[in-house]
Amino acid sequence: MFTQLECYNIADKLIKERAMNWSGIFTLHNFTNLIDILVVWFLIYNLILMVRGTKAVQLLRGIVFILLIKIVSVWIGLSTVSWIMDQVINWGVIAIVVIFQPEIRRGLEHLGRGSLFVRGRQENEAAKKMISSLDKAIQYMSKRRIGALITIQMNTGLEEYIETGIDIDAEVSGELLINIFIPNTPLHDGAVIIKNNRVAVAAAYLPLSQSNLIPKELGTRHRAAVGISELTDAMTVVISEETGEVSITQNNELLRGMTQDDYLKYFRDQLLTDESQQTHRTLINTISAFIENHFKGGR
Incomplete structure (x- = not known):
């Protein structure tokens, strides 16, 4: 049997060993690794947001395909194929830097100036x-019951749908939007898509929702508005040509019968950000615009 003093010493030793084990978990090295993982996750997440809906997805697929060939060739011992993939990867990185050197320099200059x-x-x-x-x-x-469908790009790219429309690339103005949707004009059918605070295209085709939850009295415009909200985070404004009712769809949600105060508050909540969010969104938009301008396949 152990004496009381021996029991105390054994318990004290066990506690100290446990404490040492737990303290090892929370070392500076492990904390740094955690920060490293979070930063990489953040960068990958925002890269995915930027390239969704753009032709850059095809470029990324090509890169992933090359990496897979490299991994498989090493795994099964195809030395020649592995060597070729090494050259493609090495020279590919250099080619990207050379081809896009002006844009990279311009981006670094903007960053250095704090712009x-x-x-x-x-x-x-x-x-x-x-x-x-x-x-x-x-x-x-709304007062004149002119039907309208206006989609505003948020984080998810809408290039797939922009390509179906007619190029406008103009500053957003009330007069322009009104003239587009005047009945019997060439552009009044389809959707206006706004990207980066500019009218990108008019007469664009949006996917129609097949949901049975949409009220029967709502027509094609509302189904298109709900359809795009099911696939992207875009915000879409719908004006009914039968009643003049204003509705908004976003994130698979249909908000009907919105008053002027309602939709203005919604716009401000979704489109206006504080300073820190502005900086983050601006950085993302800058990189996204760079990717789209060079990889969107001729638009």
């Missing part, structure tokens, strides 16, 4: 101006 913060504020001002233009167009068309 991302300025552009963030400018984008907020542009969003406020766009909201004012949307309000003017919505009020005009």
Whole structure:
């Protein structure tokens, strides 16, 4: 049998050993590894957001395909194939740097000047101006029961749907939106898509929702608005040509019968951000625009 002192010493030793084991888990090295993993996850997540809906997805698929060939060739011992893949990877990285050197330099210059913060504020001002233009167009068309379908790109790219429309690439204005949707004009059918606070295209085709939950009295415009909200995070404004009712869809949700105060509050909540969010969104939009301009296949 152990004496009381021996029991105390054994217990004290066990406690110290446990404490040492737990302290090893929370070392600076492990904390640094955790931060490293979180940063990589953050970068990959935002890269996925940027390339969704763009032709850059095809480029990434090609890169993944090359990496898979490299891994398989090493695994089964195909030395020649492995060597070729090494050359493709090595020279491919150099080629990307050489081809896009002006854009990389320009981006680094913007970053060095801190212009991302300025552009963030400018984008907020542009969003406020766009909201004012949307309000003017919505009020005009709603009172006159002019049907309209306006989709605003958020984080998910809409290149697949932009390619179906007619190029506009103009500043958003109430007058422009009204003229597009005037009945019997060439562009009034289909959707207007707004990207980066500019009217990208008109008469674009959106996917129609097959949901049975959509009320029967709602027509094709509402089904298209719900359809795009099922596949992307885009915000879509619908004006009924039968009743003049204003509706908004986003994230598979249909908000009907919105008053002017309702939709203006919704626009501000979704499109206006604080300074830190502006900087993050501006950085993402800058990189996204670079990717789309070079890999969107001729548009």
